Amino acid sequence: MKLNMRTKKSLTGILFISPWIVGFLAFVLYPLYRTISMSFYKVSFGSKSGWRYAWVGTENYKRILFEEPDFVVEVQTYFVETLLYVPVIIALSIIIAMLLNQKIRGKAFFRLLFFLPIIILSGKLMENMSTYGGMSITANGFMLETLRTLIPSREILLLIVDLFELILQLLWYSAVPILIFLAALQKISKDLYEAASIDGASPWTSFWKITLPTIYSLVSVCVIYLVVFLANFDLNPINKIIMEAKFDGSRREGYASALSLLYAFVQIALILILYYATRNRNSKEGGSNGTYAR
Structure with missing residues (x-):
């Protein structure tokens, strides 16, 4: 059967994502349907009657949005922080990836160093590190006292400590984006830079005419990864709220399902906002800087 090039490309794309399609249909579709349907029920459990389901319509959603503000407050914090964190993480990732792409000694060690957080980023380990001060300077008495001798002003000291801890946290989140951008940088032909250098x-x-336009298409990939990663991070308090609601006798699975769906909508909204912001910028870059990129 003869197929035109467009059809062949479409079939190639479908075959490429076919494992995801099979996995979605086999493992995600039915649980997603159950979660959506469960969010409209009040679930209760009795030792004699077992599980009972009572239709309550949108009562779970009204209770979440208007009666119990914990989830709404945490979602607002997550929404704002993600909007602020993602651009900073991407900028840091591009800078570090460009530094690691240079001819330096110990390049493999530095790559491992930046990717190490993903290897050890298990929930229990992060919880213990947070509990015992592994991610906080203020919990380390010796280091804090040393800084106090250098910076007498308490306000300035706390500002510097908070800023340092924030940068450290963002660097931990940037491990995977660094590898993505590093792989893209290694694919750029050196001839482009030589030709640009000859042109003056x-x-x-x-960087603005060759490097950034070439790797900019991967920014959208990193945006989606970071939004989902920050949302599902083990220390995210929203996940704790959902888990506690599941085992709370006055809430149970119906309430937790409604929480999960609302949280998913917030993530989708964030992805769309950041994705289309990236897409618009990408189209502009492609139109004005296409000469060197090609």
Whole structure:
């Protein structure tokens, strides 16, 4: 059977994502349907009657949004922090990836160092590190006292400590984006930079005209990864609220299902906002800087 090129490309794309399609239909579709349907029921359990389901319509959603503000407050915090964190993480990832792409000694060690957080980023380990001060300078008495001798002002000291802890936290989140951008940088032909240099382009100009347009399509991939990663991070208090609701006798699975769906809608909204912001910028870059990128 003869197929045109467009059809062949479409079939190739479908075959490429076919494992995801099979996995979604086999393992995700039915649980998603059960979660949606369960959110409209009040679930209770009795030792004699067992599980009981009572239709309550949108009562779970009204209770979450208007009666119990814990979830709404935490979601607002997550929404704002993600909007602020994601651009900073992506910028840091691009900078670090460019540094690791240079000819330096110990390049493999530094790559492992930045990817190490993902290897050891288990929930229990992170919980213990947070409990015993592994991610906080203020919990380390010796280090805090040393800093106090150097910085007498308490306000300035706390500001510097908070800023340092925030940067450290963002660097931990940037491990996977660094590897993604690093892989893209290694695919850029050196001939492009040589041609730009012959034309009189400075390294700064080469970055804006060659490097950034070439890797910019991967920003959207990193946006989706970071939004989902920050949402499902074990220490995210929203996940704790959902788990506690599941085992709370006055809430149970119906209430927790409604929480999960609302949380999913917030993540989708964040992905759309950041994705289309990236997409618009990408189209502009592609239109104005396509000469060197090609």
